[in-house]
Amino acid sequence: MIASSAEQLKQLTLAFERFTRRFKVTEATAAMSNSLNALDVQALLFIDDHPGCKLSDVARHLQVAPTTMSSSTDxxxxxxxxxRQRPETNRRTVALTLTQAGKDTVAGYMEGYHDACSAMLEPLDPAERADFVRLTLKIAQHET
Amino acid sequence: MIASSAEQLKQLTLAFERFTRRFKVTEATAAMSNSLNALDVQALLFIDDHPGCKLSDVARHLQVAPTTMSSSTDxxxxxxxxxRQRPETNRRTVALTLTQAGKDTVAGYMEGYHDACSAMLEPLDPAERADFVRLTLKIAQHET
DNA sequence: ATTGATAATACGATATTCGTATAATTTAAG
DNA sequence: CTTAAATTATACGAATATCGTATTATCAAT
Incomplete structure (x- = not known):
């Protein structure tokens, strides 16, 4: 049976709403063990993805006030x-980079994600897994 | 070229970490317009999924203290x-259900997810979309 | 050189989370 | 049947987080 496009989309939405919820809980659990709050974890992941980014970049991306990000940075x-680093090119800004401890912590989160993804693939057979990964990557690449 | 299973998983993990981050920001934006915080939104979504659930169910699922959930419920x-309802079968517990306003709000969030999912499917051709949806549903169903 | 714009922070007000203690109800034991 | 123990939620206060406003430092432009 072939579902309509609209029906497909609706089902996909439900599935992803659940995935997101699941991942979020995974993350919260991991965060607890580091006594980091949700914002700090998100900031850490963003900085990992954008080494040397400005504090205001993180604030904008995470949709929080600059003062909030300043506290998080503290x-x-x-x-x-x-x-924190003050780049010579623009000493108003603060460039953020992970320390080794930060990198280790991010690696820990990634491990959690990794396990969650591994569990996701479990119900699929090898050919399906390959398809699913291929399509997911195609989507991810398109997102920049 | 066929990637190894380990490499597949690693790439999938990266992709899903990004998806989750994207969805989270989408959600935060929507939450802001309703002046609901992150926890309250998650609670709302869970109650939508489990009408009549107990307060402690929500607390356990979202990994927060019962008192925190009580505040959120307030x-x-x-x-x-x-x-809030006190079921006759066990009057210690509190059964939670959405009002019409709650349902409308959830519908709003779902619309956001819907749009995000729609954007995800965009880079895929029709056959790929069908595959991706089918595999995603297979995974989602397996998760209970 | 001065004015205006940009980036981050200090500080105080408000809101949130959580631990402890408490109240209400159910279950188990005597 | 009565009492003790366990379960479920809440009240309250302490610690923490978020945000708005004001301030400082730096850069850009006239």
Missing amino acids: RLVRRGMIE | RLVRRGMIE
Whole structure:
């Protein structure tokens, strides 16, 4: 049976809403063990993806006030996860990079994601897995 | 070229970490317009999925303290999103259900997810879309 | 050189989360 | 049947987080 496009989309939406919820809980659990709050974790992941980014970049991406990100940065610096640097090219800004401890922490989160993804693939047979991964990557690449 | 299973999984993980981050920001934006915080939104979505569930069910699922969930429930009731009921079968518990306003709000979030999913399918051709949806559903069903 | 714009932070007000103690109800034991 | 123990949710206060406003430092432009 072939579902209509609209029906397909609806089902896909439900599935992804669940995936997201699942991942979020996974993340919250991991965060707890590092005593980091949700925002700090998101910031850490973003900085991992954008080394040397400005504080305001993170704030904009995570949709929080600059002051909130400043506090988050304080916490992450205090815990030795990231470093603040004043670039000579523009000394108003603060460039953020992960320390080794920060990288290790991110690796821990990634491991959690990794396990969750592994569980996702479980019900598929090898050919299906290959298809699913291929299509997912095609989508991810398109997102920039 | 066929990637190894381990490599596949690694790439899938990266892709899903991004998807989750994207969805989370989408959600945060929608939440802001309803002036609901992240926890309250997650609670709303869970109650939509489990009508009549107990407060402690939500707390356990979202990995927060019962008192925190109680506060969240207060807020959602105050905003007319959900209703508390004392079931006759066990009057210690509180059964939570969405009001019409709550359902409308959830529908709004779902619309956001819907749009995001729609964008995801865009780079795929019709046959690929069908495959991707089929495999995603197979995974989702397996998750209970 | 001065004015205006940009980037981050200090500080205080409000809101959130959580631990402890408490109240209400159910279950189990005597 | 009565009492003790367990379960479920909440009240309250302490610690923390978020955000708006004001401030400082730097850069850009006239």
